[in-house]
Amino acid sequence: MSKKRREIPVFDHPIIETHCHLDYLRDRPLQETLEQTHRVNIERVITIAVSPGNLARVRELTTMASWLYGTQGIHPHEAESYNDAVEQEIRTHARDDGIVAVGEIGLDYFYDNADRGVQREVFRRQLQIACDTDRPVVIHSRDADEDTIAILKEFERSLKRRGVIHSFTSGPGLARYALDQGWNLGFNGITTFNKAENVRDIVRMAPISQILLETDAPFLTPVPYRGRENAPFYLPFIAEKIAEVKQMPLDDVLIQTYQNSLRTFFPTQ
Template sequence: MIFESHAHYDDEAFDEDREELLNSMRENGIEYVVNVCAAADGLEKTLELTEKYPFVYGAVGVHPDDAGKMNEEILQRIQEYCRLDKVVAVGEIGLDYYWDKESHEIQKKWFEAQMEVARSERLPFIIHSREAAQDTLTMMKGLRAAEMSGGVIHCFSYSKEMAKEYLDMGLYIGIGGVVTFKNAKKLKEVAEYAPLEQILLETDCPYLAPVPHRGKRNTSLNLPYVAEEIARIKGISCEEVVEVTCRNAKKMFGIKD
């Protein structure tokens, strides 16, 4: 059974068939899903999904693109929600200099604040970092992330050398549909280099569907394509990729069968 470590089923892209799709997960080999909050006004949507579906867990946090909407009240709510049984991580949080919707200083301020919530609540973190490699790494080191309760660099998009920095901290690398793209040379190198014991499978759905569905709405049902490509790159069986990454996710999120 596959563990989907990063999905956004609260997204409006699933409004027409969300229930039908989620109810089909287990029969299609998806054992658990972590629904990851991104928007400042979307925290409760993730909690609702965790309450409705036994196999859905939640991560609470605000994406850097929404950092300008953050305030102390929202931060306090995130901290309170971290104490709910089915909330298993703080995320997704971090830096995004690609869209650059918010100033870098505002992004850094709320990235650090949410990391401190993860520290105090002893939960793992889910990091979003796009076009912000050095600043993210500098902040992670400054925050002593390696001494916290674990975490994942989601949708990893940097070099093998940068991956080593995070792997050496004991963190996980999140790999999704991009690894199936022909032009994803860097990510294929990272997938080959990183120990399987430090890789998580993810989709970031509805975004980043793998080949052969690239450009379409993504769902967790596409995760076998990701597992197959990692298996091909590493020269191992797809079953081993699924088994080990599932074990990794359960360990990181603290989920016991």
């Protein structure tokens, strides 16, 4: 007989889901997912754009509820589909009601789904959009630490608002640079994986004042629900793991990461 999985904890303090992909969820009706997410005291959800094909869908999702927000940007996997028309769409909607950041943008040299030179050009162009629209940035960086640092250095002065390097799995060099420059690091279900001690080492290094919670749903489902499609309502397990790794009271983690999320994406609230 298989072990019964723990019920999802419900905390007194609200949580903000800073990175998921609502339009990629498949296992249950979206409304059901949203209802369950609210039941576990997740106060706001940010759903992330990744391609020309879902920019408009993300904007549409933000109109479904007052607590749903989104981003506009093109993932490095889709860099070769970036063009002037896509750039104009992102620029036009970057400051829409409900849109809180430019992203998910960056570099991915692990899969190399797009030419690396094209990835770098598209990363720069979208960072410029963030500069021009005064928006924070959601960054994806995988196996590209040196180039990520080099490009971010080009924008140190012009990018007034930072943002987050999400799903952080990079090395301590990128972590130190990002933290020194005022970026947040986003952590998700990977922190619960048995073989992810390198990620937990970065959690230990990062000040709690620069950590954001995310699921990256439908990917990277945390223990104890690995094997199922991920969803925003599993976020409490990630909060618990961050508290465990940092040896902090859970309430302190919840309060500080909530404030970090507000400061990053909702600075006027």
